[in-house]
Amino acid sequence: MAQAKESRADQLLETATLLFKEKGYHNTSMQDLADALGMQKGSLYYYIDSKEELLRELLEQATSILGAQIDEIYAADLSPGEKLQRALENHGQAIMDHLNLVTVYLQEYRSLPPERLQEALATREHYERRLMQILQDGIASGQFRQVDVKMTVFGFLGMLNWTHQWFSPEGELTSGEIAVILADLAMQAVSVNPET
Amino acid sequence: MAQAKESRADQLLETATLLFKEKGYHNTSMQDLADALGMQKGSLYYYIDSKEELLRELLEQATSILGAQIDEIYAADLSPGEKLQRALENHGQAIMDHLNLVTVYLQEYRSLPPERLQEALATREHYERRLMQILQDGIASGQFRQVDVKMTVFGFLGMLNWTHQWFSPEGELTSGEIAVILADLAMQAVSVNPET
Numbered sequence: 001m002a003q004a005k006e007s008r009a010d011q012l013l014e015t016a017t018l019l020f021k022e023k024g025y026h027n028t029s030m031q032d033l034a035d036a037l038g039m040q041k042g043s044l045y046y047y048i049d050s051k052e053e054l055l056r057e058l059l060e061q062a063t064s065i066l067g068a069q070i071d072e073i074y075a076a077d078l079s080p081g082e083k084l085q086r087a088l089e090n091h092g093q094a095i096m097d098h099l100n101l102v103t104v105y106l107q108e109y110r111s112l113p114p115e116r117l118q119e120a121l122a123t124r125e126h127y128e129r130r131l132m133q134i135l136q137d138g139i140a141s142g143q144f145r146q147v148d149v150k151m152t153v154f155g156f157l158g159m160l161n162w163t164h165q166w167f168s169p170e171g172e173l174t175s176g177e178i179a180v181i182l183a184d185l186a187m188q189a190v191s192v193n194p195e196t
Numbered sequence: 197m198a199q200a201k202e203s204r205a206d207q208l209l210e211t212a213t214l215l216f217k218e219k220g221y222h223n224t225s226m227q228d229l230a231d232a233l234g235m236q237k238g239s240l241y242y243y244i245d246s247k248e249e250l251l252r253e254l255l256e257q258a259t260s261i262l263g264a265q266i267d268e269i270y271a272a273d274l275s276p277g278e279k280l281q282r283a284l285e286n287h288g289q290a291i292m293d294h295l296n297l298v299t300v301y302l303q304e305y306r307s308l309p310p311e312r313l314q315e316a317l318a319t320r321e322h323y324e325r326r327l328m329q330i331l332q333d334g335i336a337s338g339q340f341r342q343v344d345v346k347m348t349v350f351g352f353l354g355m356l357n358w359t360h361q362w363f364s365p366e367g368e369l370t371s372g373e374i375a376v377i378l379a380d381l382a383m384q385a386v387s388v389n390p391e392t
Contacts, residue, residue, distance in 0.1 A: 024220070027223075106361075145384075147377075147381070148377055151369070151374060151377045151378065152377075152381060154358070154359075154362055155355045155358075155377075155378045156355070157358070158354055158356070158357070158358025158359065158361070159351045159352070159354045159355040159358070160354070161354070161358055161361075162350070162351075162354025162355070162357055162358050163350075163354065165354070165357075166350055173347070178347060181343075181344055181347045181348075181351075182347065182351045185343070185348060185351050185385040185386075186381075188341075188384065188385045188386070189381040189382070189384045189385040190381075190384070
């Protein structure tokens with residue numbers, strides 16, 4: 001019974017992700033969701049209190065997937081270069097492995113109610129700050145050249161985030177391979193002694 | 197009279213850009229446009245035949261701004277490094293200086309009718325191919341290291357395109373300054389003898 005509820009709830013999140021992505025959050029009704037799942041609208045409320053709760057849950061999922069391990073990586077006994085490479089590879093792979101969820105996140109996070117939006121922005125800023133600290137540490141240790149750390153982090157995240165516009169799971173390279181290539185470009189962009 | 201028509205037409209394009217950006221192309225009606233412009237709906241047709249023509253015109257504008265000078269740069273008597281830097285700086289600045297238009301382009305180019313979509317995609321591919329050729333030339337001449345030229349171009353364009361998500365004209369740095377910083381990161385990422 002518990003398992004049936006769980007898999008139904010997962011299915012609900014997955015269907016909501018697809019509908020929000022295609023129609024937008026505001027244009028998707030609980031009725032649309034019920035129809036897509038072949039359920040009675042009333043039964044939906046057994047799983048979820050409101051459409052807003054659904055959006056919140058999806059965006060929390062996205063945030064936790066994208067932010068996973070950043071604190072761990074930052075605290076790890078690794079050089080700034082190793083930390084940066086690991087963080088960027090994780091980020092790129094997470095984007096490409098959760099294309100629908102990431103698209104909803106990017107399109108809809110502004111639809112969150114104000115206090116939740118504040119939380120989401122704070123989580124994102126914490127993540128960006130960690131990356132800036134890693135860059136700063138690498139500059140201090142002489143491993144990285146002097147760069148504008150904020151612009152560099154925004155540039156690198158852009159390179160990785162943009163994959164959601166063009167990555168195809170049916171393409172020649174896997175998400176993991178592409179993440180390695182893009183993280184390598186970023187590493188070369190800031191390293192004092194890049195491989196040639 | 198001709199001038200009045202022209203400036204009205206410009207105003208129409210600008211207003212359409214804003215409405216398409218905020219409500220989406222499909223959710224914007226000719227009536228919405230007329231209301232926003234304080235015009236009769238019937239008068240709109242003096243300037244434009246259809247909503248579709250409006251979208252086409254906006255997307256052509258975006259394509260021509262983004263693609264401007266790529267053939268010129270490619271054919272110029274410059275090293276591959278100089279060409280790449282110039283092309284990337286142009287691209288970044290064009291994105292940041294036309295945020296609304298670029299957002300509509302990215303959100304709505306799939307709304308074009310099939311034959312126009314084909315044209316738009318062909319223009320984009322031509323642009324990407326030119327950048328790949330510049331990279332390839334630089335690898336052949338020994339100025340750039342061996343990289344996957346396709347992934348590298350997609351990565352660099354992502355870094356620049358993503359600025360439309362975060363750039364603010366009220367921020368500390370101008371679009372021109374940011375374009376130079378990001379193009380420099382890209383140059384360092386591929387150069388065999390980067391500055392340190």
